[in-house]
Amino acid sequence: MVFGPVGVTVARGEVVCVAGPGGSGRTALVLALAGRFKLAGGSVVVDGAGPDVRRAVAVARAGDAVTLDELWTVGDAIAHRGVLARRGVEEGVRARLVRAGVELAGSAPLWSLSAFESFMLDLALAAAEDTPVVVVDDVDRGLTPGDERRAWIALEALAGDGRAVIGATHDASAARGLASKTITLGASR
Secondary structure, three states: OOOOOOOOOOOOOOEEEEEOOOOOOHHHHHHHHOOOOOOOOOOOOEOOEOOOHHHHEEEEEEOEOEOOOOOOEHHHHHHHHHHHOOOOHHHHHHHHHHHOOOOOOOOOEHHHOOHHHHHHHHHHHHHOOOOOEEEEOOOOOOOOHHHHHHHHHHHHHHHHOOOEEEEEEOOHHHHOOOOOEEEEOOOOO
16 A cells, blocks of 8 residues: 555645655655546545546646656746646746746746746646646755745645645645645655
8 A cells, every 4th residue: 555544625725735754655645636546445536526537636746757848948838738728828827926926937948947946837837727626746845944835835825716735745844824734644654
């Protein structure tokens, strides 16, 4: 068993923090909640859409399973998401970045972004999909404690737009007071 048993109900407007050390099943749980990891038992239901969970959940990042090509530019990443999502993606992505105080040139290569800028771009791209749920693995990856807190504030702002947001991290400290629920996973099995 990679994780479990886990039972959680998440409403729109809520942020859930999944916390646990490496090997605890964090990424697997986030991917399962997004309908991208096969469950041995149980189910995931989003807005009544049982088998179609994948369409209802955007994944901002999930380890190596969901990642952007570092050789792309910011503009390439936005254009790619536009193909996958809908028209008006660029405006939505730019607006979310501006709200977070992040300004990125379209010509900037992804490898040149700071960890926080990369996080915000991943989040803005997922938000552009306009799904009721957004999941984000490794919220803390490469971030300073101050930037990690800013990342959780950005997740709370996204939830404030009427989404259910699930973020995974090693330590729930930065999410304190921002996440409405915390799921704590134990050490590796």
